Amino acid sequence: MSMGILVVLGVSILLQLAAVALALRLITVTRRRRAWLLIAIAVSLMAGRRLITTFHLLSGEVAHPPDWAAELVALAISALMVIGIAWIEPLFRVMKQSEEALRKANRAYRTLSECNQAVVRATEEMELLREICRIIVEVGGYRLAWVGFAEQDEKKSVRPVAQAGYEEGYLDTVNITWADTARGRGPTGTAIRTGRPGANRDVLTNPNYAPWRAEAIRHGYASSLAIPLLADGVAFGALNVYAAEPDAFDTEEAALLIELADDLAYGIIALRTRAERARIEEALRKSEERYRTLVEQASDGIFIADAEGNYVDVNTSGCAMLGYSRQEILRMHINDLIPGEELAAASLRMDELQAGKTVLSERHLRRKDGSLLPVEISEKILSDGRLLSITRDITERVRLEEQLRQSQKMEAIGRLAGGIAHDFNNLLTAIGGYTQLMLQDTLPDDPRYHDLTQIRKNADRGSALIRQLLALGRQEATRLVALNLNGVVTDLIELLSRVIGEDVELVTHLSPDLAHVRADPGQMEQVLMNLAVNARDAMPEGGRLIIETANVTLDEGYANAHIKMEPGEYVLLIVSDTGIGMDEEVLSHIFEPFFTTKPEEKGTGLGLAMVYGIVRQHGGHVHVYSEPGRGTTFRIYIPAHRPQPGEQPAERRERPSRPTASLTGDETLLVVEDETSVRELVQRALEGYGYTILVAANVRQAEDLFCTHRDDVALLISDVVMPDATGPALYQSLTADVPDLKVLFLSGYTGDVVRGRGVLQDAPFLQKPFTLVDLARKVRQVLDS
Numbered sequence: 001m002s003m004g005i006l007v008v009l010g011v012s013i014l015l016q017l018a019a020v021a022l023a024l025r026l027i028t029v030t031r032r033r034r035a036w037l038l039i040a041i042a043v044s045l046m047a048g049r050r051l052i053t054t055f056h057l058l059s060g061e062v063a064h065p066p067d068w069a070a071e072l073v074a075l076a077i078s079a080l081m082v083i084g085i086a087w088i089e090p091l092f093r094v095m096k097q098s099e100e101a102l103r104k105a106n107r108a109y110r111t112l113s114e115c116n117q118a119v120v121r122a123t124e125e126m127e128l129l130r131e132i133c134r135i136i137v138e139v140g141g142y143r144l145a146w147v148g149f150a151e152q153d154e155k156k157s158v159r160p161v162a163q164a165g166y167e168e169g170y171l172d173t174v175n176i177t178w179a180d181t182a183r184g185r186g187p188t189g190t191a192i193r194t195g196r197p198g199a200n201r202d203v204l205t206n207p208n209y210a211p212w213r214a215e216a217i218r219h220g221y222a223s224s225l226a227i228p229l230l231a232d233g234v235a236f237g238a239l240n241v242y243a244a245e246p247d248a249f250d251t252e253e254a255a256l257l258i259e260l261a262d263d264l265a266y267g268i269i270a271l272r273t274r275a276e277r278a279r280i281e282e283a284l285r286k287s288e289e290r291y292r293t294l295v296e297q298a299s300d301g302i303f304i305a306d307a308e309g310n311y312v313d314v315n316t317s318g319c320a321m322l323g324y325s326r327q328e329i330l331r332m333h334i335n336d337l338i339p340g341e342e343l344a345a346a347s348l349r350m351d352e353l354q355a356g357k358t359v360l361s362e363r364h365l366r367r368k369d370g371s372l373l374p375v376e377i378s379e380k381i382l383s384d385g386r387l388l389s390i391t392r393d394i395t396e397r398v399r400l401e402e403q404l405r406q407s408q409k410m411e412a413i414g415r416l417a418g419g420i421a422h423d424f425n426n427l428l429t430a431i432g433g434y435t436q437l438m439l440q441d442t443l444p445d446d447p448r449y450h451d452l453t454q455i456r457k458n459a460d461r462g463s464a465l466i467r468q469l470l471a472l473g474r475q476e477a478t479r480l481v482a483l484n485l486n487g488v489v490t491d492l493i494e495l496l497s498r499v500i501g502e503d504v505e506l507v508t509h510l511s512p513d514l515a516h517v518r519a520d521p522g523q524m525e526q527v528l529m530n531l532a533v534n535a536r537d538a539m540p541e542g543g544r545l546i547i548e549t550a551n552v553t554l555d556e557g558y559a560n561a562h563i564k565m566e567p568g569e570y571v572l573l574i575v576s577d578t579g580i581g582m583d584e585e586v587l588s589h590i591f592e593p594f595f596t597t598k599p600e601e602k603g604t605g606l607g608l609a610m611v612y613g614i615v616r617q618h619g620g621h622v623h624v625y626s627e628p629g630r631g632t633t634f635r636i637y638i639p640a641h642r643p644q645p646g647e648q649p650a651e652r653r654e655r656p657s658r659p660t661a662s663l664t665g666d667e668t669l670l671v672v673e674d675e676t677s678v679r680e681l682v683q684r685a686l687e688g689y690g691y692t693i694l695v696a697a698n699v700r701q702a703e704d705l706f707c708t709h710r711d712d713v714a715l716l717i718s719d720v721v722m723p724d725a726t727g728p729a730l731y732q733s734l735t736a737d738v739p740d741l742k743v744l745f746l747s748g749y750t751g752d753v754v755r756g757r758g759v760l761q762d763a764p765f766l767q768k769p770f771t772l773v774d775l776a777r778k779v780r781q782v783l784d785s
Contacts (some may be wrong), residue, residue, distance in 0.1 A: 015078035016047035022086055050074070108256040111140035115260050119267035128271065129162035132264055136241055137165035143221060144242035146171060147264075150178050150192045150235060158188055158238070165242070170219050174212055178235075183211050187226035192235045197258055198226040202246040222246045225254060227261035231269050239264060301375075301391035309334045312386065321375075321393055323368035334387070337365045339372060353381050362394065374398050402588070424462070425748030425768035430677035432459035436772050437684060463769045480618075482643040483519045485549050485573055486510045492525055496532050496545075503542035504535075511550045515640040517571050523614045530611050531575040531634055538579025538632060548574040551640065565621055569640040576633040582626040590624065611636075663776040667714035667783060668692040672702040672730065673746070674722045678768075682717065682746075685772040686779065699725040706734055713741070715783055720747035728763070744782050746770075 023040035114135045122128035129147045136145035146163035150156070156179040160171045177184040178192035185208045187198030200206050201223050203216045216224075221242040228235035239261040243249065249257070295302050301318030305311050314329045322329070322337065338346050342363055349359050358380045364372040378390045435456045442449045489508060497506055528547070535545050550572045554565065582590065591612040611634075615622050619639050626632035669691050673679035676697070683693045694709060696702035699722060706713060716734060718727035731743045748768040764782045766775065 012075045012078050013047050013050050015075070015082050016044070016050070019078065019081040020044050020047070022082065046074070046078075107140055108253045111135055112256050112260050112263075114139055116263055119263055122267055122271060125268055125271045125275070126162065128264075128267055130164070132239075132260075133162050133164035136260075140241075142241050142248075143244045144170070144219075144240075146240050147229075147237060148176065148188060148192075148240065149237040155179065156184070158192065161237075166219060168219065170215055170221075173215050186212065187224055188238045188240055191226040191228040191238045195228050195230060195233065195235045197228065197254065198238075199249065199254070200224040200226075204246075216242075220244050223248045225249045225257060227258050229261060229265040229268065231265060236265075301389075301393075303329075303334075303389040303391060305334050305387040305389070307385040307387075309387070318391060321367075321373065321391065322365060328368075334389075339364055339366055349379065353379055353387070356381070365391070423748070426675045426678050428459050428463050428769035429748070430675075430681055432456060432463070432769055433681040433685060433772055434677075435459060437681075440688075459769070480518050480520055482516045482641055483521055483524065484514060484516055485519075485524065485571060485638070486514050488521060488524045488528065489547055489549065492528055496528070499529070499532055500536040500545055504539055505542075505544045507544055507546045509546070509548040513551070514549050515551050515569065515571050516643055517618070517638040518641040519618050519638060523617070527573075527611050527614050527636065528575070530608065534608065535575065535577035535579060535632070538577055538581070543578035543631075546574070546576045548572075548576075550574070552637070554637070565637075570620075570637040571640050573636040573638065574633060575636075576631060578631045581628045581630050581632055583628050587624065587626055591622070663773070663780050664690040665780060665783060666690050666692070668694065668709065668712040669715045669717055669779070670694045670696065670702060670705060670709070670713045672696045672699065672716070672718040672722070672727065674698060674719060678719075678746075681772075682775065685775060689776050689779075691779070698722055699730045702730055703733065710738060713738075715779065716741060716743045717779070718743065718745055720745050731763075742782055742785075744778060 020040045023037075115132050118128060118131045118135060122131070133145040133147065136142055142165065144163070144165035144167055146160055146165075146167070148158040148160045151159050156177050158176040158178055160174075163171055175183060176186060176188050178189040180193065183189065184193065187200045187209075190196075190198040190208075200209050203209055203213055203222055203224075209216070222244055223246050224240060224242045227239045227241075229237040229239060239257075241249075241257060295315045298315060299317055301321045302313075302315045303311060303318055304313040311329050311332055311334065314326055316326075319326050319329060324332075335343065335346070345361075345363065349361060352359050358378060360376070360378050362374070362376050365375050367373050374394050376392045376394050380388050382388055435452050439449065439452050439456065442452060489510060493506065493508070500506060532545060539545075552570050552572045554567050554570060556567045590608050592609065612622055615636055615638070621637045623635045623637075624632065625635070669686060671679060671682050671686070671693055673682060673695075674697055679695055679697065683695050687693050692712075694705050694713065696705055702716075702718070706716075716731060718730055720727045727743075727745050727747075731741075735741050744764045744766060746766050746768060764778065764785075766778050770778075
């Protein structure tokens, strides 16, 4: 009886202990941990009570033996409890796994959702990458998340750009590449290289993870997943997620992370596209701003017309150039600005433009006030079909070119005059000289006296004409000295008063401290005389002639606005009248040779041209201002000259009314002249004054005569240019034996020619044509010097 009850008690105790063990196991797989804990405690107490009963039975201390029926029921309950708990435990374990899977899925979905929201909200790439890594760690519950970009360098390195989680310098040591090398075969390098996810299920067993295993274990990383970031099928980086447990990424979770990586890649590309678009838009805005600034600040007019020829844009200079507002021009067609006579040419230019050419042309545009503006236009049809016209106002250039053409024209006439001056001067010397010889032998009442007088007068006119032509081209021989123009004006006042007549008042305003100029006094007198004569003709009913002098300084701005002028110090001579004035058409021609508005018998048209030539010959400039009915003002600028040490300024010229000394003599003179008529004239004229004359037609004859009459010859009179040698060369040859031989040079050539042959330096010189009295006076002056 007692043995049987002990067996029942022992089996019950074992079953109850088994139930406690099963209950404790269910605590780890179910959420109702307290209930199973209480069950385990209750069953443990039951097992304890039976264990005590068994102990008492064995010790014989039990007064009343246990109830068999009750113990058998307890045994049955314990058995059923063990069977029930053993049967329900797998169900709870499956439920726990399902709950864990659901939890992880929910966590992954939440992670994906928040990451997608971050992608939508993101405005900056690095900010997005850092936020994604943070969400993966904080929401997804992973140990580490980081993003690396594939570099296109030689090593094909992977550059970490964002991370979150337990990192502590781990990324500084990974040194990952995406090349097919040991450090490129890990999950990250493989994902980038192949474009497919790379899984590392267990850090401890993955052979490809060997380069990073020690650091990963130290940081507590047991598994990882690397997902490529793709753009057009090519990986540009990878998203890396690390977990603290091995094989942490199931299929569904991995699929969600792959989807997250795709969304992240899309977000990155979208941000880059947006940033690039913003950069392009900003660059375009700045480019347009620079374009508008350049266009608005351009001194040239810039016009843009559409394919139909309607203006769509114009800059400020273009508006100012034509006198229209921008709104007015934008309502106009290109033909509205083209003068009617130029429309045909514009049509031809359009054909060239349609052929893709850039057309540069000079033409006119009609301004708002109706005037025509000379312009230079560069035109081109743009790629969008619009017409671009860059327009430059060339009014000043046209004026300067006209001045240049005028200057070149007069220089050409001067060169022509210089070329014929020698022959004409020899002819005029002979005509005038022989006429004087005939007049000496003809009485005034002789019928031939009047004819001879007319011949002489016309010879004088021819001589004056030659001088004027030479002055035009600045080729007349000049005697440049330090000169005060006040003295020239003062010397001419009496003569000018007679020239202009009593009905014209002569007024002078002369600067008391006027600087000197380097000029020829005679030519400066010619300038004043010609301007005075023109002024008198412009005041047929009387008026005022004003002559002024002043010192002026021209700056670069003024000088640049006038052709060939240099900034510096100038002496200004102003000649003004109150006459009828001139219009723009006449003004544009006044310096042209042979242009005149006077009757044929009153002028040759060379007076103002000669003024221009003389002034230019002295390095000066002439500016004229005139309006019809308001008179004319000539402003003549001559460069100021500071006399050098030892240089004596020219004295005021006295004008003797008759010779102060006799012109006769008895010396022997050697005359060398290749022109027969001039040679014979000089011989007859000087023999008439009592001289003994030796004549030679060339240098060789002169040397032979000098050898024979060396001790008798007192003066050599020689032409400058002769067929076999020059006069200066002959003189140097003769003075080698007779150093004190005196000389007088004659020439019909221009000043440039005779200067090149040593004349006008210090030797006496007489310009052809000359009068016989001038010749005699010059010979006597040289002999007596």
